[in-house]
Amino acid sequence: MTEMDAGLVAEQIVQSDQVNEPTSRSEVGRPRRRKEDTRLLTGRTQWTDNLSRPGMLHVMYLRSPMAHARITRVDVSGARDLPGVVAAFSGEDFAAEQGSLPCAWPVSDDIVIPDHPPMAVSEVRYVGEAVACVVATDRYRAADALDAIEVDYEPLPAVLDMNEALAEGSPKVHEAGNKAFSAKLTSGDLDAAFEGAPVVIDRTYVQQRLIPSAMEPRAVLADTDGESFTLWTSTQIPHVLRVMLAMVTGVPEHRIRVIAPDVGGGFGSKLQVTAEEVLGLLLTRKLGKPVKWTESRSEGNLTVHHGRDQIQHVRLAADADGRIRGLQVSLLADMGAYLMLVSPGIPMLGASMFNAIYKMDAYEFACTGVFTTKMPTDAYRGAGRPEATFAIERMMDELAAELDLDPVEVRRRNWIRHEEFPYTTISGLTYDSGNYEAATDRALALFGYDKLRAEQSDRRDRGDPVQLGIGVSTYTEMCGLAPSRMLGEANYGAGGWEHGAVRMLPTGKVEVITGTSPHGQGHVTSWSQIAADALGVPFEDVTVLHGDTAIAHKGMDTYGSRSLVIGGVAVLKACDKVKEKARTLAAHVLECSPDDLEFESGAFEVRGTESRKTIQELALAAFTAHDLPDGVEARLDSEATFDPENYSFPHGTHLCAVEVDTETGMVKIRSYVAVDDVGKVVNPLIVEGQVHGGIAQGIAQALFEEAVYDADGNLLTTTMADYLLPSAADLPGFTLDRTETPATSNPLGVKGVGEAGTIASTPAVVNAVVDALRPRGVHDVRMPCTPERIWRALNDGAQEGARP
């Protein structure tokens, strides 16, 4: 397609695209400024560390300096004697009551779930594991007292490399060995697909370990009245946490209240049941006093679960015209020292995603989870799906290079065409909707693809030391985690529904209660838009309550791009129930049959008359209850749960142009275009923000970030000075647009957007870097593509990236 053609197509899309033109009365689709902002912009915030309780004490943890060791002695008595110190404890002091931190996703029959004490008792298995704690009147004194605790360790060998960990005779992380689990999925005849295939591409990619780095460090405040317990904690999952705390500690569930106050980002890192949360509960129970712990950033880099960390061996067989015949994926996934809440499920979330948007005859996915003496891994933005998308999108570029085809063309020859939806993929998922052609054509037009290719060719011909690379990524993801039935089939420990409730107040104002737990996503604003439309009330008349198990009494919380797709729909369904109740009351008040009523703009009108009652007036009528029909309750309040029948499948095309200085290895992102189809959009401003941030995090994996352990298992990247989060100066602006095919699995037609940018951008950037260097014989650069790695790839002969 020429650029002019692409431009025309883009114009047609824009003309047919109603995304930016909601009907005038509709709240859904409007770029509403956020209700959350005022508080956050003026410092009236409720971060957990901002909170205090009368008589509150401060906790500090002493952490293991050894990657692997037997604990032979812990003596906390020196700390107890210091001024201001109220108590000091070792793991022995909690041994009888602390239980084991939970893993809710036993992905296979052969899985080994080792005991995971919140505070180590006899053995430590990663640097940073808590071995003792001090409780003092202020945090400075608590920190001072840590120095007075004595711990004797008997060193055991660190286990750091996954291949070595699985080799015969390797030192063991746990008695049962270093293999955590193995799982396999096969579909089609793989042997036939590879046999006699004109093209077979065989690559190994390394998904480096990442540190999620939410800006707010974790904090936990726990208090008790002697009978019940309240935990304020920087979490994404107050509801899941409450259940898990009860199961781990034996404290009855109805005696535990969990509150997620303002939470400063999560990206999966706060989807966890942490040692410090369990210990906070136990400490307040032991001491009868409120206790607070706030982590330092360097403590957090050591002990907030890490992300990614896979070695991916991928083989792809294709015909001479580029059509994919088969794909074989073999993963090693580093679990770290223990299986935390969903650790083993993370690589398995990629199991159905390596085949991505492409058709093929056969597919095999095999994964082995491996224990090492490092911080456990778990969910990080995208969770299994970025890893899968990276591998297949890198492979598509390799296939294009092998056949000397344009990388967009090779994708076109393989992707599911828009008229083929719904389409059941080789891995068994049914994609309900999408239009890869439309998103790609729009992206190509915005990017100026042909012009950039011409410039690239020119720079190559001139031997310009600064080479231009163009990276393509056409991704999809499974979002809206998740249909409960499917989670059951995957052996996950819970369902994937969400809860919403609506309280109609006497003055007609509306309280929406949601089981989702936002920490930056703007649910208060978006859910207000949904409720305002559904009930026909002003946006300003709606408030949204969340994040407190005593207020939002049911929920499955926020992760996996699920909040809008499931939680937003639950709110809509609760609103529908309110309307039905109001209809009965309206018919009574207006003395007509409910069938004669039409609901329009927030009011019930008797068809063909002027007679009407607004839903807000009916709320007052329900409240006064002076004249209710028999059997009708004195409230319009309603609640609903929603459990989707299928995942949702956002998709899009991201294009990245980089300039690579072949003399220094420096990469500069010249332009970045993202066209995403996230289905219907509730608030385009919030969607755009999610995509921006997602792209930035994906670029960060491609170019900047890596958690590095030394040969003894010490984390070297413990601070923000060592772990390179990109600043504004390291990133470009992004050009965004959207195409829209509504999801068919929910009544809002929404698909989810939280993870899309991160999933798409990493391969787009690395593909661009490799594209720039390919004429020099480079076919991979291991992430992060630092100047040093690029320089070495250029000077050491091309294979740097392939080495695991």
Added chain:
Amino acid sequence: MPRITVTVDGITYEEDVEPRLLLVHLLRERLGKTGTPVGCDTSNCGACTVMLDGQSVKSCSVLAVQADGADVVTIEGLGADGSMHPMQRAFHEEHALQCGYCTPGMVMAAIDLLRDDPDPSEETIREGLEGNLCRCTGYCNIVRAVRRGAQEMGQAVSSS
């Protein structure tokens, strides 16, 4: 214990402080100024940025005793007469915050950057905010907000 006198958001305090007490902990734990958060322990993230005698500082890297006699302005003291500072409004309008944890520091750094260049280019803004990390926004809307804030502040000055 040294005694310091410090003005924070227009109120003067006299406090006895340990010499090692950080300014950010004085603000948060002694004066209840929790609007200024702590994001790291190596002065990389900038979340704790406040104005000290009119210049932006990372309050985790200043000892409370160093603020003796100084005038400190935090995010809580930026607005006047119950309304937000133009830069705060610009952040709201441009959706330049998501979780909001970096926001107090980002707003302070943005205002400080305009002292050097009241009409900064995108590149100047990006360079100027290098010491303030945000994990949510990818910075696009922050850059837009700073440009908008700069325009509105420029207009405010010229019309006054």
